[in-house]
Amino acid sequence: xxxxxxxxKKTGRRPKVDPAKIRYTISFNEVEHxxxxxxxxxxxxxxxxxxxxxxxxxxxxxxxxxxKGTIDFYMxxxxxxxxxxxxxxxxxxxxxxxxxxxxxxxxxxxLFKLEKxxxxxxELFKKVVQLTEEFNQKHIKKEMII
Numbered sequence: 001x002x003x004x005x006x007x008x009k010k011t012g013r014r015p016k017v018d019p020a021k022i023r024y025t026i027s028f029n030e031v032e033h034x035x036x037x038x039x040x041x042x043x044x045x046x047x048x049x050x051x052x053x054x055x056x057x058x059x060x061x062x063x064x065x066x067x068k069g070t071i072d073f074y075m076x077x078x079x080x081x082x083x084x085x086x087x088x089x090x091x092x093x094x095x096x097x098x099x100x101x102x103x104x105x106x107x108x109x110x111l112f113k114l115e116k117x118x119x120x121x122x123e124l125f126k127k128v129v130q131l132t133e134e135f136n137q138k139h140i141k142k143e144m145i146i
Contacts, residue, residue: 026052077132084125091118 045051098107
């Protein structure tokens with residue numbers, strides 16, 4: 001009975017091997033504080049203390065610059081591409097329905113018209129891809145270098 005009382009359950013958080021016990025305080029004026037918050041936001045870090053220690057000990061600080069216009073362009077391009085894929089699915093369904101509900105001559109005539117529209121759509125999509133590549137080279141690659 002005495003042996004059971006001596007064993008205590010270890011509950012709670014495990015103690016750190018090298019706990020950070022030493023603290024420093026720093027004071028900023030309004031301008032310095034605004035600059036600090038701006039750098040902290042650009043770093044993408046979640047904890048200010050980690051950001052400060054990485055700056056002090058010259059560790060690599062990750063700076064991510066997001067351009068709202070670039071993000072908007074990417075989102076619109078993604079939705080356009082998904083709409084283009086949906087048209088491809090509908091195209092297959094239309095061809096199947098043409099051959100099931102019309103004679104071969106009528107279906108071939110309607111398919112010829114559909115083929116012309118498809119060629120125009122492919123040309124349009126090629127232009128979109130070209131514009132996307134130009135935008136990528138001019139704006140996105142440039143932002144990564146900065």
